[in-house]
Amino acid sequence: MNIYLDDDLRAIQAQTAEYVEREIVPKAGAWEQEGRVPREVLRHMGEVGFFGLRVSEEYGGIGMGPLASVVFAEQLGRSTFGGFTITVLAHTDLAMPYVAKFGSDELKQRYLPSMVAGEMIGALAVTEPDAGSDVASIRTTARREGDGYVLNGTKTFITNGVEGDLVVVAAKTDPEAKGSRSISLFLVEKGTPGFSVGRALSKMGWRSSDTAELVFEDCFVPASNLIGEENRGFYCIMQNFQNERLVLAGQSLGEAQRAIELTVDHVRNRRAFGATLWDKQAIRQRLAMHQARVDAARQLTYHAAWLESQGEDAVRVVSEVKALVGELVNDVLYDCVQFHGGMGYVAETAVERLYRDARIQSIGGGATEVMLEEVAKRM
Amino acid sequence: MQVVVCVKQIPDPSGTYTLDPETHFLVRPDEQVLDDTDRYGVEMGLQIAQAHGGSVTLVSMGPKGSMQGIRQALAMGADRAVVVDDADLKGSDALTTAQVLAAAIQRTGFDLVITGTESTDGYSGVVPQMLAELLDVPALTYATEVEARDGKVTINRQTSAGYDVVEASLPAVVSVTAGVVEPRYPTFKGIMDAKKKEVEELTASDLGVDTSLRQRVTAVEPAPEREAGVKIEDDGEAHLKVVELLQQKKVI
Numbered sequence: 001m002n003i004y005l006d007d008d009l010r011a012i013q014a015q016t017a018e019y020v021e022r023e024i025v026p027k028a029g030a031w032e033q034e035g036r037v038p039r040e041v042l043r044h045m046g047e048v049g050f051f052g053l054r055v056s057e058e059y060g061g062i063g064m065g066p067l068a069s070v071v072f073a074e075q076l077g078r079s080t081f082g083g084f085t086i087t088v089l090a091h092t093d094l095a096m097p098y099v100a101k102f103g104s105d106e107l108k109q110r111y112l113p114s115m116v117a118g119e120m121i122g123a124l125a126v127t128e129p130d131a132g133s134d135v136a137s138i139r140t141t142a143r144r145e146g147d148g149y150v151l152n153g154t155k156t157f158i159t160n161g162v163e164g165d166l167v168v169v170a171a172k173t174d175p176e177a178k179g180s181r182s183i184s185l186f187l188v189e190k191g192t193p194g195f196s197v198g199r200a201l202s203k204m205g206w207r208s209s210d211t212a213e214l215v216f217e218d219c220f221v222p223a224s225n226l227i228g229e230e231n232r233g234f235y236c237i238m239q240n241f242q243n244e245r246l247v248l249a250g251q252s253l254g255e256a257q258r259a260i261e262l263t264v265d266h267v268r269n270r271r272a273f274g275a276t277l278w279d280k281q282a283i284r285q286r287l288a289m290h291q292a293r294v295d296a297a298r299q300l301t302y303h304a305a306w307l308e309s310q311g312e313d314a315v316r317v318v319s320e321v322k323a324l325v326g327e328l329v330n331d332v333l334y335d336c337v338q339f340h341g342g343m344g345y346v347a348e349t350a351v352e353r354l355y356r357d358a359r360i361q362s363i364g365g366g367a368t369e370v371m372l373e374e375v376a377k378r379m
Numbered sequence: 380m381q382v383v384v385c386v387k388q389i390p391d392p393s394g395t396y397t398l399d400p401e402t403h404f405l406v407r408p409d410e411q412v413l414d415d416t417d418r419y420g421v422e423m424g425l426q427i428a429q430a431h432g433g434s435v436t437l438v439s440m441g442p443k444g445s446m447q448g449i450r451q452a453l454a455m456g457a458d459r460a461v462v463v464d465d466a467d468l469k470g471s472d473a474l475t476t477a478q479v480l481a482a483a484i485q486r487t488g489f490d491l492v493i494t495g496t497e498s499t500d501g502y503s504g505v506v507p508q509m510l511a512e513l514l515d516v517p518a519l520t521y522a523t524e525v526e527a528r529d530g531k532v533t534i535n536r537q538t539s540a541g542y543d544v545v546e547a548s549l550p551a552v553v554s555v556t557a558g559v560v561e562p563r564y565p566t567f568k569g570i571m572d573a574k575k576k577e578v579e580e581l582t583a584s585d586l587g588v589d590t591s592l593r594q595r596v597t598a599v600e601p602a603p604e605r606e607a608g609v610k611i612e613d614d615g616e617a618h619l620k621v622v623e624l625l626q627q628k629k630v631i
Binding site for chain 1: 454564565566567568569570571574
């Protein structure tokens with residue numbers, strides 16, 4: 001029972017948990033080796049309806065709010081395959097909301113049904129070699145020309161960059177104006193002339209997620225693919241960053257919770273010096289405190305998502321959540337590996353993978369330091 | 380084609396439960412799940428109804444609780460459900476269960492009744508056959524494949540040697556084995572829609588079923604502990620001993 005979870009959310013939770021256990025966990029080890037999640041997996045998830053949580057019924061979804069995304073992300077996180085989880089979330093919660101929330105009716109009609117069905121996979125391209133959390137200082141440009149725009153620039157660390165079919169690209173449309181009033185968003189299809197994937201990046205964790213550098217060289221995009229109003233992109237990005245941070249927190253919480261469970265199982269069975277490791281107070285109390293922290297952080301995350309769903313200004317609490325949970329999942333995994341002993345250091349055990357996957361959570365989607373500044377500004 | 384699928388809500392098999400010391404009945408939680416083996420019957424029913432036009436009605440007997448298990452089957456796509464819940468039916472034996480289900484199915488009307496082979500909590504395994512007898516229609520059991528069309532139903536009936544092809548005219552009762560079809564995952568939209576679907580709640584007296592016929596559980600014994608196995612050390616001839624052992628056990 002949880003005050004934030006009604007019957008619908010609990011149904012989403014149960015359905016996702018079952019799907020992850022039956023369809024993902026037994027197969028995802030191979031995807032880590034291949035460095036990608038097979039398309040048929042994403043298509044099947046689309047058929048079952050996992051990608052339409054935040055999309056209105058008109059376009060094939062069920063029109064739920066941010067709490068649904070958090071619950072969904074948490075259950076995906078429990079798979080222990082962060083690369084798989086982020087492949088899905090980059091599509092559903094990083095890229096798709098721009099089309100669903102800010103896109104024109106024409107854009108929605110053209111793309112949302114196939115994105116919901118998993119036939120087209122999305123990616124979000126904001127980050128550049130010289131601009132990450134500092135979105136206002138991006139350098140990619142979109143020059144008005146005829147019936148469209150010409151894009152030039154380079155994006156990096158783009159999740160689903162190689163495999164994605166549709167990329168939401170942030171570019172400057174007014175080089176004279178202040179950073180926050182100069183950015184527009186475009187939906188660019190894979191295969192558009194002038195758009196190429198520079199290279200796939202090899203990472204410490206999230207190995208089954210593809211991460212790429214994207215290059216735009218005189219890439220013409222029709223004006224109908226502009227998302228929202230010209231020069232208002234920065235505000236759309238800031239708005240959806242709240243959602244992005246919430247789902248990343250949900251993912252981390254699912255991963256931390258699963259890691260604690262795996263570790264409790266392990267220490268209950270592992271014997272040393274005449275007793276199980278669970279019999280050592282130092283170990284079980286550390287795990288109990290981690291559990292307390294995860295429970296507390298989960299409630300704060302649900303609360304933040306609920307505030308966001310009520311249309312309240314949730315920037316402070318969402319930033320608190322992102323900073324807190326990004327660090328927490330790393331603390332938890334440090335001890336989980338420690339308590340697994342040598343096994344925790346062996347490649348491709350779940351805690352070893354979770355440990356590597358956790359490291360990005362205090363960096364990606366708003367680094368802890370940036371998040372804490374957002375909190376401090378509001379204190 | 381009017382397809383009826385018998386389903387049962389059971390306690391989540393991953394949980395731990397106790398028996399009532401007086402009656403030896405399972406103490407059932409309020410929240411029960413759809414018996415996993417029923418998902419195959421529901422899927423089969425949906426496929427037949429979708430292929431030939433028609434509807435799928437779920438019929439269930441047991442404490443309704445939160446109805447979670449029934450909603451799971453509705454979320455897969457069944458059209459409606461009839462649930463018979465009655466305190467007098469607590470601890471019903473297989474025959475009473477079959478009588479209740481038969482009465483509910485008669486009332487609903489049917490061309491084809493699909494059941495699992497046995498429930499995961501009761502394991503009596505005789506309800507489908509009793510049901511067919513009470514409905515006075517053919518029973519086709521242990522189906523690993525089902526085809527229903529043109530007033531006939533044909534199944535592959537699993538046997539220890541392989542399978543028999545069995546055919547009967549409709550209406551009929553078919554019990555399906557796990558694996559007969561791959562059950563679909565309910566879509567989120569299906570889950571949301573399931574809440575709005577019609578669930579008719581009935582009692583035994585609504586159906587005019589006599590609930591006094593009853594078998595009694597007199598005692599429950601724990602299963603005997605497993606005995607230690609035979610250890611065969613391999614001295615180069617171990618395979619012969621393994622073969623001998625298998626022959627003794629009549630495995631080969």
